[in-house]
Amino acid sequence: MVLQIRDEHRVRTMRLDRPEALNAFNEALYDATARALREAADDPEVAVVLLTGNGRAFSAGTDLLEMHQIATDPDFQRGEFGFVGLVDALADFPKPLVVAVNGIGLGIGCTVLGFADLAYMSSEARLKCPFTSLGVAPEAASSYLLPRLVGRQEAAWVLLSAEWISAAEAQRIGLVRQVCSPDELMATARGDAETLARRPISSLTAVKRTMTEPLRHAIAEARARENAAFAALMGGPANLEALTAFGEGREPDFTGIPGE
Template sequence: MTETLRIEDDGAVRTLVFARPEAANAFDEELYHAAARALRDAASDGGVSVVLLTGEGRAFTAGTDIKEMAEIARDHAAGRSDQEMGSGFVALVDALAGFPKPLMAAVNGAGVGLGITMLGHCDVVLIAEHARLMAPFAAMGVVPEAAGSYLLPARMGHQHAALALFTGNWVTAEEAVRCGLALRAVPAEALLDEARGIAREIAAKPLASLVATKELILAPRREEVRRAREREDAAFARLLGEAGADGRIAARLG
C-alpha cells in the first residue's frame, strides 16, 4: 500500500483503489509503479482470485497526469529523451495486459485517457450511472495508448470506438453499456457492493480453473495487443516530437 493506492482484501477478492482524489486519481509515476506492483503481487498471491479496480472520490481516473505528459513532450521536442521517463506507464500496461486472473473494474466516476483504455484489459466492467468516459488523445495531438487502438474497437465495435477516439466526446454510462464497453450501469451508491458481489461469485470457483480460463481468453489476442502497443508507442513518440506538442497537451490544463 502507498499513499496513492489503497489495497483492500475481502476473502479472495482484492480491490485496488486509485487514491489521488485531489488530482482526479490521475496517474503519476508513483501511482503507475504502485498499481503495477500491486497487480504483480496479486498475480502471484495464491490467496487472491479476483482483482477489482476502482477510484476514490468522484473520479475513476483522469489517466496520465497532464503536467507530467507536457513535461515529457517538452523533453522530446528538445531532444532530451529520458529512457526512465514513463517507465511506470509501461510497467502498468504490462501488468494489465498479462494479468492471469479475472480482472474487474468498478468505474465510480469520470474515466479519461487511460481511464477508458484500461477497461479493454478488464474482463468485467460495471459503471456508475452518472459516470462518463473520454478518449481525448486526438484533441491533445497524440494517439491512443495501452493497446486502446485495438482493444476499444474489439470491445465497442469499430464505429463506436472510432467516434470516441476521433472526437474525444464523452461516452455516457448508458452508451458504454450499449456498445459493450461495460456490462451494466449501477446506481453510484450500489456500485461497489454489486461489483464485489460478482467478484465473490467468481472467486468461489477453483483458482486453477479461473487461471486456465483467463489464459484461453488472453491467448488469441496476446500478440495483437503487443503489436498494437508497439504501433502506438512509435506514433506517440513521433507526435510528441513535433513542434507545439507540449502546448497542445498543456492546453488541457485550462
Template sequence: MSDLLLSEDRDGVRTLTLNRPDQLNAFSQALYVALAEALREADADPEVAVVLLTGTGRAFSAGTDLLEMKQTASGGDESAAHGFIGLVDSLAEFSKPLVVAVNGLGLGIGVTLLGFADLVLASTDARFKTPFTTLGVAPEAASSFLFPRLIGRQNAAWMLMSGEWFSAEEAHGMGLVWRVTSPEELLPVARAHAATLAARPISSLVAVKETMTASLRPGIEAARALENAKFAELLGGPANIEALVAFAEGREPDFTSLPPGA
C-alpha cells in the first residue's frame, strides 16, 4: 500500500485513509490509482466485509490536484483524467458496503464520491463544495444523476451550479450525510457502524447492495458518459483556463471578460 493511502484491517472492516495532508488530500494521479486498486483488492478479499474511507489532517479531500489539472488542460498530461475514471469505475463496481467518514473539507471528488457511499458520517468540522462552475467545467462521477436522487433536484441544482460551501449540518439536512458527530467521535462512531455491518454475512450484504443499486446502473453509466464528454469539451476552454490561472496566481477568477457563451 502506498504512503499516499493508509490501510488497516480490524473486525472485517478495512479502513482506507487518504494521506496527503499537506495537499489537503487532493487527488494526484498516484492517489487516484492507489484508491482504485485498494477498492478492487478489498472487494476481492473474502476477509473484508466493509470498507471505511476517511482522510488525515483537516481535509477529507480537496478534490483533484489543480496543478495536475492545469497540466492536463494545457495538453501536457492526460493521465490524470484516466486515473479519475479508473477510481469512479472502482466506486461504481464496488459490491460491498462503503462507509465514508468525512473528517474535514470536501471538494469536488471529495464530495461527488459520496454518491457511491452506503453510509456517510461527517465531523462538525466538515464542509462541502462542488466547484465545477467556478472551475469552468462540468459535473463528474455521475453526480448529475445521483445527487438529485440523493438530496433532491433543487438541492442538487444549487450544490452543482453555485459552487458555494455547505456545512455538515446543511449536508445532513439535505440527506447527503447520514450522521454528524464531533471531530473526536467521528472515527469511533464510524468504525462502530462499520463493524455492525461487518458482523453480518458478506453474501447478504452484497445481495442487499446489489438489489438497492441495480436499477441505478444504467442511469449512472449514461450520466458518466455525458459528464465526461462535457468535461472534455470544457477542459482547456476560456473559463477553465481563467479559473486555473487564477488559482495558480492566488486570486479569484474573473469570468466577466470571457467570450459570449463561454
C-alpha cells in the first residue's frame, strides 16, 4: 500500500505512504493518488479531500531513481495514470482540496499547492522546486499558477533558484494559508476541512467551479508548454548529470557541459 485513505465527517484523508522514500512519487503512487482523487470526486459521501504525507516528509517529488530508469530504459513499464494523470485529476477535482504539508515538499510536493484550495504547513517543513537543479523545466502548471499565487518575482525565485523555502517564507509569500506547530498541523487542517464539509456539496462545488473555471484554459496551455520543455530537456546532458550525481551522492556540476 502506498496511499492510506480514511473517511471521517465527510472528509477523505489521503496520506502518501512511502515514508522510506520520503513519499516520493513512483508510478504506483501516482496511480493510487490519481485514482483516489477520481473516486473522491464521484463519491457523494465525500465533501472535502485532505492530502498529507506519512512520516517526516510530505513528498520528495518524483522518485529520481525511477526517473533515471524511465530516461534510460525504453522498455520501462509506465503506470495507468502517471504524473500527467495525477495532474489531470488535480486540475479536474471539483471539491475543496486541503493540503497539509507535514514535512519536506519537493517538486510535485510543492507545486501541488497550486491546486490546493487551502494549504497548511508544519513550522518544521520546507519546500523546493528543484527543476533547474535537475536540468529540467517546471511542471503541473506551476509556471502559471505560482505567479498567480505569490506574484511574478517570488515565483521566479522559487522556480529559478531551486532553493529551499521555509514555512515562514511560504506563508509570507502566500503559498500556504497557515503555519502550525508539527503537533497541531493535522488538527488545524482537519478542523477547517470539517468546517467546509458541513456545507452542502452542491454549493462547495459551485463555489470552486466559479473560481477555477476561468483558469482552466490557461492551465492547459501552461501544461502544454511545460510538457514540451520538460520532454526536450529530460535525458539531455544537464538532466543526466543531475541524475547521475544524485545516484552517486554528490552535487551536480553543470559547468563542464557545453551551453550549460
